[in-house]
Amino acid sequence: MRSSPAAGLLPLLLGLRLLLGGGAAAQYSSDLCNWKGSGLTHESHKKDVEQVYLRCSEGSIEWMYPTGALIVNLRPNTSPASYKHLTVCIKPFKDSAGANIYLEKTGELKLLVRDGDRSPSKVYCFGYDQGGLFIEATPQQDISRKITGFQYELMSKGMASDLHTGSAPCRPCSDTEVLLAVCTSDFVIRGSIQDVTNEAEEQESVIHVGVNKLYRQKSKVFQLTGESGNWRGRIKTLLECGVKPGDGDFLFTGRMHFGEARLGCAPRFKDFQRMYKEAKDKGLNPCEIGPD
Numbered sequence: 697m698r699s700s701p702a703a704g705l706l707p708l709l710l711g712l713r714l715l716l717g718g719g720a721a722a723q724y725s726s727d728l729c730n731w732k733g734s735g736l737t738h739e740s741h742k743k744d745v746e747q748v749y750l751r752c753s754e755g756s757i758e759w760m761y762p763t764g765a766l767i768v769n770l771r772p773n774t775s776p777a778s779y780k781h782l783t784v785c786i787k788p789f790k791d792s793a794g795a796n797i798y799l800e801k802t803g804e805l806k807l808l809v810r811d812g813d814r815s816p817s818k819v820y821c822f823g824y825d826q827g828g829l830f831i832e833a834t835p836q837q838d839i840s841r842k843i844t845g846f847q848y849e850l851m852s853k854g855m856a857s858d859l860h861t862g863s864a865p866c867r868p869c870s871d872t873e874v875l876l877a878v879c880t881s882d883f884v885i886r887g888s889i890q891d892v893t894n895e896a897e898e899q900e901s902v903i904h905v906g907v908n909k910l911y912r913q914k915s916k917v918f919q920l921t922g923e924s925g926n927w928r929g930r931i932k933t934l935l936e937c938g939v940k941p942g943d944g945d946f947l948f949t950g951r952m953h954f955g956e957a958r959l960g961c962a963p964r965f966k967d968f969q970r971m972y973k974e975a976k977d978k979g980l981n982p983c984e985i986g987p988d
Contacts (some may be wrong), residue, residue: 706891710719717729717983719834720852721903721988724869726773726823728747728749728750728751728752728906729750729751729752729754729755729756730750730755730757730758731755731756731757731758731768731820731849731873732759732760733746733748733758733759733760733766734759734760735759735760735833736760736763736766736771739756741917742838742884744764744765745764745765745766745767746764746765746766746767747767747769748766748767748768748769749769749771749900750768750769750770750848751771751772751773751849751906752772752773753772753849753851754847754848754849754850755847755848756845756846757831757845757846757848758789758843758844758845758846758849758917759794759795759831759843759845760842760843760939760981761794761840761842761843761979762794762833762842762843762844764832764833765830765831765832765879766795766830766831767800767820767829767830767831767832768828768829768831768848769828769983770784770824770828770829770848770850770960772850779825779826780823780824781852781853782824782850782851782852782853783821783822783823783824783850783852783853783969784821784822784823784824784829784848784849784850785821785848785850785851785954786808786820786821786829786846786847786848786849787817787820787847787850787954788809788810788813788817788820788846788848789817789843789845789846790846791843791935792843792844792845792846793811793812793842793843793844794811794833794834794836794842794843794844795831795832795833795834795842795844796809796811796830796831796832796834796915797808797809797820797830797831797844797846798829798830798831799826799828799829799830800827800828800829800830801826801827801828804825805897808820808822808829809846811834812836813891815827817898817900818913819953821946822852822902823853826979829877831844835943837908842890847954847955848852849928849953849954851873859982863951864936865918866911866936866937866938867868869960869961869962869963871971871974871975873961874947874949874961875894875970875971875975875982876962876982877949877950877952878911878968878972878982878983878985879914879983879985880904881951881960881961881981882913882914882915882919882950882951882952882957883911883912883913883914883918883946883948883949883950883952883957884911884912884948884949884950884985885905885907885908885909885910885911885918885929885947885948886907886908886909886911886944886945886946886947886948887905887906887907887908887909887945887946887948888905888906888908888928888943889905889939889940889941889942889946890905890928890946890947891904891905891941892904892939892940892941894935895935896935898935899934899935899936900932900933900934900935901932901933901937902930902931902932903930903931903932903933903939903948903959904928904930905918905929905930905931906926906927906928907926907927907928907929908945910927911985915952915955915957917929917930917931917952917957918954929935929957930956930957931948931950931958932956932957932958932959932960933956933958936943942950943966944964944966945963945964945965945966946962946963946964946965947961947962947968948959948962949961949962950962958969972985978985
């Protein structure tokens with residue numbers, strides 16, 4: 697359900713149309729992935745609506761001393777025809793404050809993140825074709841300590857669904873799902889659960905993993921630690937899944953999301969060996985990986 701534009705937004709949107717018609721100056725980030733700017737650069741006699749253009753699949757926005765409004769244009773380096781298959785996710789910084797964040801499409805606004813919402817680690821996702829990000833500064837007595845900021849990621853709708861909207865996120869994966877996960881995941885490791893810490897406020901569990909074999913990792917989440925030369929890392933999952941420390945090795949797979957490893961399929965390693973052998977004997981394994 698869409699909300700009506702808030703008071704004060706219509707003049708800004710009308711101003712935006714005029715600015716665009718008159719060739720308004722746009723704000724470009726230095727690296728096309730991240731943008732950092734300040735509301736103090738606005739001229740006092742203007743109701744500025746600044747435009748930011750970013751061309752990466754992930755990055756961040758940091759708007760210090762927010763005044764006026766900001767439009768964030770995400771233009772990934774992919775074919776425009778593929779945009780409809782993309783999902784955008786944003787994760788506000790812990791102390792983000794000073795502005796409301798809206799979805800804007802053809803002048804219609806839908807509140808996405810309200811100024812002052814302190815939901816820890818909350819991630820907001822929407823389809824790329826649902827609109828762009830319109831950030832409006834809220835009236836403040838003192839803007840000197842206000843910074844509105846968030847990380848963003850663009851991903852395929854299927855991947856986003858796996859991360860955020862699974863109907864049964866804690867159910868065991870089928871054999872087919874495990875074999876596909878081995879081929880498509882951002883990380884694949886053989887390891888054991890050393891410890892589990894629960895973060896009740898964030899409704900998440902952190903799995904502390906000792907790595908016995910590293911098959912693949914997209915980011916350096918799993919690293920050598922200490923003089924022993926052991927590989928270790930942390931994987932996050934939902935608290936409701938009730939992960940406990942235990943004996944034996946598992947095959948851990950999953951995705952990177954806002955710099956954190958998120959758990960996907962994680963069968964016991966002996967079960968994965970069986971699945972892999974059966975599929976390979978039938979010529980059905982989707983990719984090659986040494987299961988030993």
